Amino acid sequence: MTLDLFEKFDATxxxxxxxxxxxxxxxxxxxxxxxxxxxxxxxGRKTILAGTxxxxxxxxxxxxxxxxxxxxxxxxxxxxxxxxxxxxxxxxKHLEETLKDFYDxxxxxxxxxGYQANLGVIATLAGPKDYVVIDADSHASIYDGCAMGNAxxxxxxxxxxxxxxxxxxxxxxxxxxxxxxxxxxxxxxMLGDQAPIKELAEASKKHNASVLVDEAHSIGVFGKTGRGVxxxxxxxxxxxxxxxxxxxxxxxxxxxxxxxxxxxEVLRLVCRPYVFTASLPPSxxxxxxxxxxxxxxxxxxxxxxxxxxxxxKGLADAGFEMGTTGESPIAAIIIDTQERAIAYWQRMxxxxxxxxxxxxxxxxxxxxxxxxxLSAAHxxxxxxxxxxxxxxxxKELGVLG
Amino acid sequence: xxxxxxxxxxxxxxxMQPFNQKSVDIKQETTFATDLELDSLSVMDMLAAIEDxxxxxxxxxxxxxxxxxxxxxxxxxxxxxx
Numbered sequence: 001m002t003l004d005l006f007e008k009f010d011a012t013x014x015x016x017x018x019x020x021x022x023x024x025x026x027x028x029x030x031x032x033x034x035x036x037x038x039x040x041x042x043x044g045r046k047t048i049l050a051g052t053x054x055x056x057x058x059x060x061x062x063x064x065x066x067x068x069x070x071x072x073x074x075x076x077x078x079x080x081x082x083x084x085x086x087x088x089x090x091x092x093k094h095l096e097e098t099l100k101d102f103y104d105x106x107x108x109x110x111x112x113x114g115y116q117a118n119l120g121v122i123a124t125l126a127g128p129k130d131y132v133v134i135d136a137d138s139h140a141s142i143y144d145g146c147a148m149g150n151a152x153x154x155x156x157x158x159x160x161x162x163x164x165x166x167x168x169x170x171x172x173x174x175x176x177x178x179x180x181x182x183x184x185x186x187x188x189x190m191l192g193d194q195a196p197i198k199e200l201a202e203a204s205k206k207h208n209a210s211v212l213v214d215e216a217h218s219i220g221v222f223g224k225t226g227r228g229v230x231x232x233x234x235x236x237x238x239x240x241x242x243x244x245x246x247x248x249x250x251x252x253x254x255x256x257x258x259x260x261x262x263x264x265e266v267l268r269l270v271c272r273p274y275v276f277t278a279s280l281p282p283s284x285x286x287x288x289x290x291x292x293x294x295x296x297x298x299x300x301x302x303x304x305x306x307x308x309x310x311x312x313k314g315l316a317d318a319g320f321e322m323g324t325t326g327e328s329p330i331a332a333i334i335i336d337t338q339e340r341a342i343a344y345w346q347r348m349x350x351x352x353x354x355x356x357x358x359x360x361x362x363x364x365x366x367x368x369x370x371x372x373x374l375s376a377a378h379x380x381x382x383x384x385x386x387x388x389x390x391x392x393x394x395k396e397l398g399v400l401g
Numbered sequence: 402x403x404x405x406x407x408x409x410x411x412x413x414x415x416x417m418q419p420f421n422q423k424s425v426d427i428k429q430e431t432t433f434a435t436d437l438e439l440d441s442l443s444v445m446d447m448l449a450a451i452e453d454x455x456x457x458x459x460x461x462x463x464x465x466x467x468x469x470x471x472x473x474x475x476x477x478x479x480x481x482x483x
Binding site: 136146152153154155157163166167170171174360361364365366 | 440442445453
């Protein structure tokens, strides 16, 4: 009797099978039509999209769509090649130039996804004799970058500069010459909290460690010209590498890393997730470039944070236990059990509001969340509708007293 | 002064008391997940406390191999002896 390779997933499959199947399963929901950045037809019903990370509403921006259409007509549907072979077109270089301008940085490299950007940069920069020191609440792509590389991986307590410093001091005492890469995120996606980059980066510099900030959820959202939390906090000079994604504020797909390190470009030769994958389609690259130009001069982030504050404040005033404060585009309420969170999610869908069911291990501290990510494209009417439904379902399910 | 594995084990048991909410009698073969019913977050907090107590770095890379309290004591012994 041969061992079934899938046996190890039985527990996962069992718990998945306990969820209602079909239309109201949070992991198999399908959007039949997408009407705008904030509305889709799901299960035959017009539904407000309240959890898509489409912070700027760029997916339907006229200028971005026009740029994508032109690129599609002029360069075709795909590159069918890696960046280092036949997959570098005019558009890819232009996008990298745009990124350098956007960040005022010497170098920029574009990856095919944000996940691959973290995977590639972390796994490649930190070699066998080096250390990667990561925040305990890091995104899966950061953990996977660590797992793919050969460095020694050390975790520090979430957003705790003192705890980081202690760990760096210990590494230095044992290994004065080792390369150290400290990895943090500008905004943590589940609870929307910002990293205290200044304190974390100063602790890192004290022990001669390099600092990488993942601005996936903060590009476009924070900073005077939308560069992210490092710009917002005025600490870009303390950051060595910025990683980000085009799949949220930029409204398409792809990832990037920017840096002023003089040898940065060598990554194009040694970074396997960059070398051994097909490059982004020309239409994607064109819309990302246009979106970055728009984000730089946009005041959409003001509207976005107004929207977020409106929902966060409304939920807090209604008496929900909040996971977020409204200072980022995330609004999340804490639900006591996973069963109730699933029921909540289903009732919100029936009421025409799509939110994120966020449960461990995707969440910190074992929390069950109803998570929303706001968009600058949401109207106040849509937000008030979400709020009304949140309160009605909360009362119905006994989440609100 | 070098600590023996048994001394390390005893000290770890002391550090673990706040995390041992079910008041399990901790032995070498006691497991974190099954016997102590600790979630991954508590395991991490506990390991941080152990790191700070012995002033050592326990790399994330070796965590999958550490299922029992005895194995952690052994790992700390190895790290201290390095």
